[in-house]
Amino acid sequence: MDLYYETQGEGKPVVLIHSPGVDSREWTFVVPHLAAAHKVVTYDGRGTGRSPAPQRPTNLLDDLRSLLDELGLASASLVGHSMGGQLAAEFALAHPERVDKLALIAPSLSGFAYSKTFTDWMNQVNSYAPDVRRMVDFSLSGPLYRTIMQSPHRDLMQTLHSEYMNRVFTEWKSFEVVWPTPPAIERLERIEADTLFVRGTVEWDDMDRVAEEYRRIPSIRFEVVDGADHMLTITHGERLADLLVRFLDG
Template sequence: MELFYEVEGNGVPIVMIHSGGVDSRVWRYMVPGLAKSFKVITFDGRGTGRSPAMQEPTSLVEDLRKLLEHLGLDLVTLVGHSIGGQVATDFALSYPSMVERLVVIAPSLTGFAYSQEFTKYIASVNAAAPDIARLVELSLAAPIYRATMASPHRSFLTEMHNHYMRRVFTEWRSFEVLWPEPPSIERLEKIAASTLFIQGTIEWPDMYNIAEHFKRVPAIRFAEIKGADHMLVLTHAEELADSIRQFCYS
């Protein structure tokens, strides 16, 4: 298995898929609590943390499938944050028999048309390349990081972001991610797994529009964490772990 992964605990397997701009260390505050009840698998997505760099167009969904096969797991709960939520959603649609429960935390969504506000922000960050310090500064200045950057987690998030940006601009040879077709936004009503959608209240307006689309999932419930921003996996780890635990036992 090419991807770096770690397994903690015993019981029903939960696979955690991290967001962009960080690596699997982002789950460090959630794993200990969850591992008391579940077998928790965390991994560094391709090009992040201790996993190999992107060298060619890559399917993150197929990377996940290969990891589960390597671990001998044929039925799991997926927990995905941001783009990790996008991967989890696409995986649940591509391999429905392998996903018992789906938890998406402030997810992105294939096929979703993002707002001009968001696309302008992304363009302004990308324009700073290859100045790593400036890329990190602009990226973390977004309003969706306001609570985290005012918290004790500021330095940890900044360090992970720096590590990610350095790898992207010194090691990656491809930036193309391959996604299943048709895009998941057109197929959400086909998700068979029981689903939990969690978000904070400090988010892009786009997140609320994505939540509206997820209402088409047949078996879904929604949870909102007041005062949390996009990195609620750091600032509200215990509350998130409790929500996941209750969802899995419901």
């Protein structure tokens, strides 16, 4: 197991999966509350934080399974943010026996057709490559970061995003991620775990349509954090932790 990880607390295990563009430090304000009653695992995905950069196509499900094996965890609850939520859902489909509960924080979804507005924004970010400063500045000016960039956590977000982008262009040898087929959007009704879907109100319109797709999970409930944007893990960490504790222990 070559990925960097940390564990805190004791109790039923919970694995937190961060979003792209940052690393496991995005859970800084969530972990202390969860660790009061749970064994909380955070890790840096491949190519982020203190984990090695990808040298070949990355299989994120294999990385997560290897982490559980390394820790001797037959199963755990998964909490995933953004693409980390997509990974958590894919893992629950591939390995249902290893997922106790599933919490999805503003998740993405494999196979989902994103709007032209969103894809145009992403293409504009990428058009500035390899000028990391321009990429970061334009990315963080996007509508899904309006709350955090007006918050006391602005500098933290700027640092996380900049460090991520710098590693991408100096260390990564492969940018390909291997996802299962068919995509999760075609199989959501097969997810067996009790599921929580949390999102903020300052988001792309696409998130409404993503949420509608996730409604096909048989046992799912939804929570909305008013005034939070895509990075509610940082700006509303205590509120999010409260929702997670009540879900995990309920």
